[in-house]
Amino acid sequence: MTLILGVDIGGTDIKLGLVDGEGEIRGSGKISTRPAEGPEAAAARVRAWLAESAAGAGAIAAAGVDCAGLVDGERGFLHVSPNLVGWKNVPLRDVFERALGVPAIVENDANAAAYGEWARGAGRGMKNFVCLTLGTGVGGGVIVNGELYRGSSGFAGEIGHAVISADGPLCACGNRGCLEALIGARAIVERAIGMLRGAGGSGNAWGDSPTVEALSRAAASGDAVAAAAFRETGRWLGIALANVVHILAPEAIAIGGGVAGAGDLILEPARATVRDCVMDGAMASVRIVPAELGNRASFIGVSLLALGRLNERR
């Protein structure tokens, strides 16, 4: 049985999955990233996990490695990542190939998630598919004609940094009114607190520093202000999704990531906005669906991408 190791590097944890040729998970785990120790130390800890895991070292045929940020898959480089301070211009593919002794590929985490959802989740069997990952940041991945679309620079699919409100709030990327600046986790919390203050209330209803999860629970329990904050968030998401429909016209757009845990609180107003905004009924047939693979989407996707590369070489 061919096993591929998927390594999904986040700012806090590295999620690990042993994935077979069918995309089935044969083992999984989680270790600390400790970005300050550098990529070689992280790769060594991944090797140690693999040695201790059921499969044992040497049992894998290849590895796929993903993280947030600008990843140049062709050259195997991580340019820069918002979560991994100091990991700049890292030859991430080489680092993991040396540590694990198998061929590796590197990919942006949202691209990996989109590929995973396309291959094994919400986008199965579709020709054209888009997946957005909502969290602190907003990532995107695009499948065209059944292949991950990277564009000529390798960095396509950055839907989170497409501007939908040119005079809107400042984004971490330096622009105003990117989707991420409007629906990233921080923007949602600030929106809710602003609405609460506008309604004469105080933030204490949701704790001193509320999270999207806390707001989501509050909204589900009938908190009108929290619900309104999600409705407004969903409206912004819908404007961005209508843009995706006008430009890419995919069969479906899947919404994943932690913030997507709010479910229909966000998705229903997003769907309504898409119906309002797209020019034609035929376009409105696009389905806006929840992602299906949760936080395993990226390591499944990047494993299958690594498997595909391995098969090309054989």
Place this chain on the structure above:
Amino acid sequence: MTLILGVDIGGTDIKLGLVDGEGEIRGSGKISTRPAEGPEAAAARVRAWLAESAAGAGAIAAAGVDCAGLVDGERGFLHVSPNLVGWKNVPLRDVFERALGVPAIVENDANAAAYGEWARGAGRGMKNFVCLTLGTGVGGGVIVNGELYRGSSGFAGEIGHAVISADGPLCACGNRGCLEALIGARAIVERAIGMLRGAGGSGNAWGDSPTVEALSRAAASGDAVAAAAFRETGRWLGIALANVVHILAPEAIAIGGGVAGAGDLILEPARATVRDCVMDGAMASVRIVPAELGNRASFIGVSLLALGRLNERR
């Protein structure tokens, strides 16, 4: 020699081109559209032109027909066109196949122009390419992996109706802040007049109802207000182009259409905005270039699309 007839149907004129297998123009002409007479009458006039033209009737192997609007190439239908009032749900392919007695295809005019520019103009040899056509409306066409990308609905590439300023001016499509509402010909003229009034001047400097061409000539002659209107237009274009780069990362984006006649008055501020807005130097390597085929782009492109379909059948 295989000749294809390209039929580019505008609101006023139908541009006609006889194109050979290499994309070379072997004859061309222009007849009135007279949309009120209906599509069958227009097709009959195209047939009459062909009979009188040097090639003579019967000499063509296929026809490609394009117009603005929502064109369903697969089913051969025109859903609706902004320029052709009353041409709703027209089986345009059948109409032209009956009139001309050869296989026909139908396509959106901006898609046709993008394909023409990719095959024979500003996008030659590129893998991923985008072409925007600026005029009264703003059309877009997307080439992915060397093929015209239509998406799952058939209506992809509608970059003119992607929202970049959600609280912006109302668009003909019903949304606010679409690119078309910000840089369509009418928006440019209104911007210039508004700036002139703001500066205490009157519109008479450019005539009673100035055109983009008149403004362009004025700006080239040193008219500071007209130049400022184009700079602002170029900035909006640049925001939309940065979005295209973030989502599609093409090798180049070509800008055509009548409004593009303003050239660097618009393109230079657009390029500067793209450089400012895209997240990474590698993305900024995208080239923003003038389209090369002028108003022949669509009939060349749709002819070559028809030729491609013909070769598939053979």
